[in-house]
């Protein structure tokens with residue numbers, strides 16, 4: 001890797017594991033100080049034919065961890081992900097030294113409920129929220145007064161990635177509720193959880209959990225269509241204040 005630029009770390013991959021043929025977890029050691037707030041993204045890159053290709057990736061790890069974790073989907077025709085996918089532990093990649101993004105937990109608005117809605121890799125920032133708050137809760141820095149409700153959508157059960165970790169967290173943490181939902185349950189007779197896209201079940205769960213615009217901030221992350229549909233549903237429920245809905249759209253939907 002030839003980039004000599006002090007805006008970048010030459011980060012080292014320390015671990016990778018595959019959840020599905022096109023979904024994998026990647027952990028990296030930055031090689032220097034890297035500060036972030038849960039919900040922010042890092043910019044990863046590689047040099048190819050003398051050109052730098054960079055893309056943003058939400059951070060799944062919490063700031064207290066000594067490595068930075070990502071949950072990535074392979075886009076077969078994409079410029080970066082096929083190259084990222086080929087990397088193994090010990091390999092290097094470029095990582096900008098500064099994390100960015102405003103998709104962070106809003107604890108200032110007075111709304112104590114947080115409705116988190118995502119598709120597949122869009123769960124990453126929410127994993128960071130839960131890991132960070134869980135440690136704070138166990139060490140007495142968080143009193144549990146903010147409640148997190150996570151609707152995690154995927155087409156098929158193997159796409160969740162973090163389902164086991166989040167299910168365990170929900171069983172342990174009184175302030176965290178987790179619902180994974182599968183939109184293509186056929187072929188998966190073993191799936192006994194919720195069925196439907198995350199935006200399809202959003203209204204039902206918002207009612208069930210008594211979440212409204214007065215007490216809740218909503219966060220939508222991942223697939224652009226889910227975000228557009230989810231925002232329309234939330235708007236009809238009165239989520240009209242600009243700060244009541246936060247979004248992180250991972251790509252632009254083709255028109």
Ligand SMILES: Cc1cc2nc3c(=O)[nH]c(=O)nc-3n(C[C@H](O)[C@H](O)[C@H](O)COP(=O)(O)OP(=O)(O)OC[C@H]3O[C@@H](n4cnc5c(N)ncnc54)[C@H](O)[C@@H]3O)c2cc1C
Pocket residue numbers: 041055056057058059070071072073074075077078079080081082101121122124248249250251252253
């Ligand atoms: C703030 C932010 C955070 C992000 N966090 C993550 C993350 O945590 N994990 C992750 O996997 N991606 C994440 N993304 C998407 C990521 O930045 C890249 O766009 C993605 O990895 C594809 O890169 P690529 O170079 O391989 O494809 P590109 O060459 O950039 O894209 C090729 C085509 O595929 C479309 N596309 C891009 N991503 C997808 C997708 N997932 N499914 C279908 N079509 C797609 C693009 O719109 C484009 O038309 C994030 C994006 C943003 C803006």
